[in-house]
Amino acid sequence: MKEVEQIEPKKELVVKEIDKTDRTVEETNAQIDSTTVSIENTIEGTKETIDKVGKILFGSKEGKAKSKNIVVIQIHSVEYGNENLSQLQEHIKGIKSVKKVSKTFANNNATISVESKKTADDIWQEVPQNLKQGFTINSVSENTISLKANN
Secondary structure (H helix, E strand, O other), rough: OOOHHHHHHHHHHHHHHHHHHHHHHHHHHHHHHHHHHHHHHHHHHHHHHHHHHHHHHHOOOOOOOOOOEEEEEEOOOOOOOOHHHHHHHHHHOOOEEEEEEEEEEEEEEEEEEEEEEEOOOHHHHHOOOOHHHHHEEEEEEEEEEEEOOOO
């Protein structure tokens, strides 16, 4: 009987440590995703800058090129097939200024990439309140929105 009493506190401690480790892994994954998106946005911005400088120095045979803006919406802690996620993606596809929408999913994190002339905040403002309630905003920048799915 004493052996069982000694095992239970140890078992509880191990479970707490496992939960703590799981949270740390989730946070690290979210940070990695955010860093990856930042790097991708930096690369895209650099490519556009090089293109613009080239056009200034060497001229352009095409008329003025319209600059496309890629907005990345990251949704953390979301299950694949989440109804709110599907509805959000479908609503964004229907926004007038949106040209192209794609979604990727890995490790309970979804990424929706949107080609639009609008900023991330402009696109978010066009999402109806009932869809917004399915998410909590972590951060918003010109080209990125980081959300957490409300379970």
